[in-house]
Amino acid sequence: MQHKNGSFSNSFGFILACVGSAVGLGNIWMFPYRLGQYGGSAFLVPYILFVVLFGITGLSAEFAIGRRAKTGTLGSYELCWKDKSKLGGKLGWIPLAGSLGIAIGYSIIIGWVLRSLFGSLSGTILTADAGEYFAKATVSFGSLPWHFGVVAITTVLLLTGSALIIEKANKVMMPLFFILFAVLAVRVFFLNGSLEGYKFLFVPRWENLKDVNVWIMAMGQAFFSLSITGSGMIVYGSYLDKKEDILSSSLRTAFFDTVAAILSALVIMPAVFAFGIEPDRGPSLMFITMPHIFQQMPMGRAFAVIFFLSVCFAGITSLMNMFEAVIESIQQKFGLGRKAAVLICSLICFGVGVFLEGESSVGNWMDFITIIVVPFGAVFGAFSIYYIFGYKNIEAELNEGRSKPIPGWFRPLAKYVYVPLTVVVFILGIIFKGIG
Numbered sequence: 001m002q003h004k005n006g007s008f009s010n011s012f013g014f015i016l017a018c019v020g021s022a023v024g025l026g027n028i029w030m031f032p033y034r035l036g037q038y039g040g041s042a043f044l045v046p047y048i049l050f051v052v053l054f055g056i057t058g059l060s061a062e063f064a065i066g067r068r069a070k071t072g073t074l075g076s077y078e079l080c081w082k083d084k085s086k087l088g089g090k091l092g093w094i095p096l097a098g099s100l101g102i103a104i105g106y107s108i109i110i111g112w113v114l115r116s117l118f119g120s121l122s123g124t125i126l127t128a129d130a131g132e133y134f135a136k137a138t139v140s141f142g143s144l145p146w147h148f149g150v151v152a153i154t155t156v157l158l159l160t161g162s163a164l165i166i167e168k169a170n171k172v173m174m175p176l177f178f179i180l181f182a183v184l185a186v187r188v189f190f191l192n193g194s195l196e197g198y199k200f201l202f203v204p205r206w207e208n209l210k211d212v213n214v215w216i217m218a219m220g221q222a223f224f225s226l227s228i229t230g231s232g233m234i235v236y237g238s239y240l241d242k243k244e245d246i247l248s249s250s251l252r253t254a255f256f257d258t259v260a261a262i263l264s265a266l267v268i269m270p271a272v273f274a275f276g277i278e279p280d281r282g283p284s285l286m287f288i289t290m291p292h293i294f295q296q297m298p299m300g301r302a303f304a305v306i307f308f309l310s311v312c313f314a315g316i317t318s319l320m321n322m323f324e325a326v327i328e329s330i331q332q333k334f335g336l337g338r339k340a341a342v343l344i345c346s347l348i349c350f351g352v353g354v355f356l357e358g359e360s361s362v363g364n365w366m367d368f369i370t371i372i373v374v375p376f377g378a379v380f381g382a383f384s385i386y387y388i389f390g391y392k393n394i395e396a397e398l399n400e401g402r403s404k405p406i407p408g409w410f411r412p413l414a415k416y417v418y419v420p421l422t423v424v425v426f427i428l429g430i431i432f433k434g435i436g
Contacts (some may be wrong), residue, residue, distance in 0.1 A: 001279070001315055002236050002277075003070050003071070003163070003239055004164035004331075005161075005163055005239065005247050005331070005338070006060075006161065006162055006163035006164050006239065007163050007239045007240065007241055007242070007330060008134070008163055008164075008167050008236075008239050008240060009164065009250075010187055010244075010256075011165060011244045011245070011249055012156065012243065013167035013170070013171060013248055014167070014236065014240055014249060015175050015238075015252050015253055015256070016167070016170040016171055016175075016228075017166050017170045017236055017321075018059075018165055018173050018233065018236055018249070018253040018380075019170070019174055019232065019253055019256045019257060019260070019404075020169075020170040020173065020314075020317030020318065020320070020321070021175065021223060021227050021232055021236065021317065021318055021320075021321035022226050022227045022257040022318075023210045023255060023257055023260040023261075023314050023317070023318070023401070024106075024119050024227075024315060024318040024391035025106075025109065025258075025311075025315065026221070026224055026225050026259070026284075026313070027225060027260050027264050027314070028262040028264045028268070028286065028311060028314065029226070029281055029282055029285045030221065030281055030282070030436075031161060031221060031261040031262075031265060031280055031284050032201070032264055032265035032268045032269045032279075032281075033269075033279055033280065033281035033285070034217055034218075034221055034281075035047075035262075035269075036200040036201050036265075036267050036269055036279060037279075038200050038208055038211075038213070038214045038217055038218070039204065039205045039208030039209065039211075039214055039266040039420075040200065040201060040204050040205050041201070041202045041203070042206050042208050042214075043208070043210055043214060043217075044045070045209065045220060046209070046218035046219070047213045047222055047258075048138065048258065049218075049222060050219045050221075050223065051222045051225070051226065051254050051257070051258055052207055052254065052286035053222075053413070053417070053418065054223055054226050054228060054421075055060070055224055055226060055250045055251055055253065055254030056247065056250060056251065056409075056413070057171065057306060057408070057413055057414040057417075057418035058223075058226065058228040058378075058382065058418060058422075059095035059226055059228060059233055059250040059253060059254065060246050060247050060250040060385065060386045060398060061098070061226065061381070061382065061394060061418075062230070062233040062234045062237055062381060062385075062415070063233060063234075063236065063240060063246045063249065063250060064238035064246050064394050064397040064398050065079070065237065065381075065384075065385050065389065065394065065397070066235060066236065066237025066238035066239075066240070066248070067098040067234070067237045067238060067316070067397060068393070068394070068397040069238065070236050070238055070327055071238050071332050072231075072234055072235035072324075072325055072326070072328035072329050073092055073095060073096045073099070073230075073231045073234050073314065073325055073328075073329050074089075074093070074329040074332060074333050075238075075329070075333075076092070076234050076238075077091070077092030077095075077381075079389070080093065080384040080385060080388045080389040081384065081388055082367065084385050084388060085153065085297060088384065088388065091380055092380075092384075094211075094233050094373065094376060095229060095231040095374075095376075095377025095378070095380060095381055096325060096326060096329055096377075097231050097377075098231055098324050098369060098373040098374040098376075099231040099232050099321075099322045099324070099325040099326055099371060099379040100228060100325075100345070100348065100349070101368075101369035101373055101374075102229075102322050102369055102374065103319060103322035103323055103326070103345075103349050104182050104269075104348075104349050104353045104356065105113070105127060105313065105353070105362050105363070105365050105366040105369065106318065106319055106321060106322065106354065107147060107151050107154070107350070107353055108143065108147050108353050108356060108362045109145045109148050109283070109315070109362065110142060110149075110150045110312065110315035110316065110319060111147035111149065111150045111357075112134070112138070112146065112151055112283070112285075112287060112322070113135075113139050113308055113311045113312050113314060113315055114146045114149055114308075115137050115143060115146040115323055115356025115384055116133075116134075116287060116291070116304075117305065117308035117309055117312055118146075118304035119133060120301060120304035120305045120307075120308050121293075121305055122423040123301055125291050125294075126291070126294060126295050126300055126301055126304065126423045128290060130287070130288045130289075130291035130292050130295070131288050133291070134283075134284075134287040134288055138283075138358060138359035139355070139357070139358055139359075140355075140357055140358045140361070141354070141357055142357055142358070143357050144354065145358070146349070147353060147354065147357060148350060149351075150250060150319070150349045151316075151346055152262075152318070152346075153316060153325055154263050154316060154319050154320055154346070155323075155342060155343070155346040157169050157316075157320060158320060158323055158324065158327065158342050159338075159339055159342045159343075161381040162170070162239070162324065162327075162338065163239040166236075166239075166320055166324065167356060168322075169209070169317065170222060170317055170320075173313040173316065173319075174313070174317060175311055177260070177310050177311070177313045177314050177317075178259075178260065178263065178309075180306045180309060180310040180313075181260075181263045181267055181310050182306060183305055184267045184303060184308060184310075185266040186388065187266050187297075187303060188266070188267055188270045188271045188274070189266075189270065191270065191274035191275075191297070192274060193273060193274040193275070193276070193393060194270035194273060195273075195288065196270075196273040196274075197269075197270030197271065197272060197274065198220060198268040198269075198270055198272035200279065201265055201266075201269050201270075207390065210262075214436055216428055217435060219421070219424075219425065219428075220425060220428070220429065220432075220434075220435025220436040221424050221434070221435075221436060223378070223404070224370070224374075224435075225257055225261065225420075225436060226253070226254060227318070227435075228258060228381075228422075229374050229377050229378055229381075229382075230374075230377035230378045230380055230381025230382070231325045231377055231381070232321045232325045233321075234325070235321075235324050235325045235328045235336060236321065236379070236404070237331075239330070240403070241401075242379065242400050242401060243400075243401050244401045245401045245402050245403075246398055246400075246401065247398060247402065247406065248402075249287075253346060266289070267307070271293045271297075272285075272289060272293065273314060274293075275292070275293050275296055277289055277292060277293065283359070286311065286325055290307060291304065292302075294307070294414070295348075320323055323342075323345050323346070323349070326345045326348075326427055327341045327342050327345050328341075330344055332344065351355045367433070367434060368427075370434060370436060371429045371430060371433065371434050372378060372430070374420070375425055375426040375429050378422050378425070378426070379422045379423055379426050382418060382419045382422045383422075385416070386414055386415050386418075386419055387419070391411055391415060395410075395411070398410075426436050
């Protein structure tokens, strides 16, 4: 039986949608810094190890429970906890709240990106002081039109449909993201002094692998980069046809997400070093450091447009997934039509977010959501799927669409490595005040 919101037409469309959800600001403003800071190419060893582990066990579990339940977050947890505990089903609201919470903060930040895109088109961002230009948007009610524009664009994309619209949007935006960032990476390669950036990124410092912090940060970066939240990827799984191989799709999603992260590193860090700017992370890297670089580059205006347009694509595709998780659950829980559910989600997102537009306000909001709510949702999801719903049940769903059954090593890896690691990520996130 197909979901009432439709289904993805093929595995390629599904993977692009999932990559669109996974590729976001963490790939762009956090991964390049961590790659260089924690050992260069040596950091890739634990990072890729965790990406493969979380992709195989975490992503596949969320895709599988969504496809099995043929519904999103709330319905999937109700299935997991059916005949076991009413409380368990109700706790499914927490990972859903995580998706909505991220969407509220994310829409504000993508509003800053949209403003920077228009500033690049007009040339304003290249003539003004980048710090002052950014500061004007990050005060209370300082980014209203841009914030509203991002929510409106996402709303329009989702209002006219669901699975197929999400698929079509990602089939345009994600290839363009990769193409535009590849163009930037080529341009940056020819900058004088860029070699130091490549050394920072890729000269391995193997001794760093003895540092437990490197492994912790690699684990956190991999976990959050794949959007394992106990919510968003479940709803995409509910739109997946039974003939598709979930394990294969999970690995391909993880692969393209990693390519996007490395591509971002190849754009940002060589450019930072070419102009003698101290490498940084977070919003200042994207909204202050990069405009400073574009101001000094030949054809900087054109490359600024390409950069912020690419980031807009990455941000909106991620936002679509966060919205869709909430929209589908509103439809399923309250029996509302698609348009009503979309508008309710959009109004909540903008209505709450409008009071959080100051940089410190949205920062505190996102810290709470990403350190407490989202990791708890991931733990709850992993435990609900592999222990409450049961490994045999989820294994049967994972075997759908495969030519060969799931190998024997998958069970201990999922139950005794992945699930405990979600708890570790949750605890370490609190201790370190964020590791993703």
